[in-house]
Amino acid sequence: MLAKSKPPVKPPVSPATSPKAPSPAKQPVPAKKEPTKSAEDRESFLSFMKKKQEDRRFIKSLEVGFTFILISLLSIFAIRPAIITITNLTGEIKAKKLLNQKLDSKLRKIIEAQNNFAQIQDYYEIIEKTFPSSPQYSHATNQIQSASQVSNLSLDKITFNFPKEDTKQNTPTTDIQQYSINSSIQTDFYPAVDFLNKITQNRRLIDITSVSMNIAKRRSSSSEKETPSQINFNFNTNVYYWKK
């Protein structure tokens, strides 16, 4: 590199200043040529300086560029892991604080709920009868049977319908389970209404989903006339229970 570099341009030496130069009196130099030569020299000197300055600027820009590249590399391999570790730790601290707050509030609410449950402890038995934790088919049957007896109805047949397994699987979000009970009987109108009233007032949750009443036309054997006092009474109910 050094061998190939250009030799420094020597500044022009004026013939007047040179010691070996002959005296101006002996050999007079033409006045017209002197300014052109010095101008050329000045020009080459200026271009040399300009090039030097350009080179210096280029080297400086390279230095700045490589500094930025170095900082970038440093950021990737040294600063990035440190920053990520710091933010991870600060994030963890914030998350733990939030978790602590949430757990505190939840604990307070659990204690409050526990107190509320303790207050209604005496009613557990009643609540269990209203909304049992098992199907309790016999209990539901007894309730309907008792209601019918009180209302002077005699139920001959009670039909239970249970939901299919595949439909149960399709609705897993709810804990409320149900089965339906239906029956049909030929009775008078008022006992039927009284029976429905008893069922709606009953403590066990029994939902009457459908009721149908039709006039039963029955021929009496003696007078051969229709006696419309009796009705065909059909009802359908849903009985609910809690699935533990």
Added chain:
Amino acid sequence: MFIIGKNNMSKNKFSKYFIFVTILTFFVIFVLIIQEAYTKQVDQINQVKQDQSLKDFDPNLDMDAIKDIIKRENI
């Protein structure tokens, strides 16, 4: 390919582009690092916020329903 200081690209131009590219690279890396750090921090807080087991519940019981049940008769 360009040759510095010859016909295709002057040294002055090259140095300008070079500094621009390096500054841009540095800026992009800086932004990426900040973004990554922020995302990691926010993710941890969001995990706690979205935890289903930590959701609030109402500790108050519906006493009206219990009173209504007590009023009903047991056949």
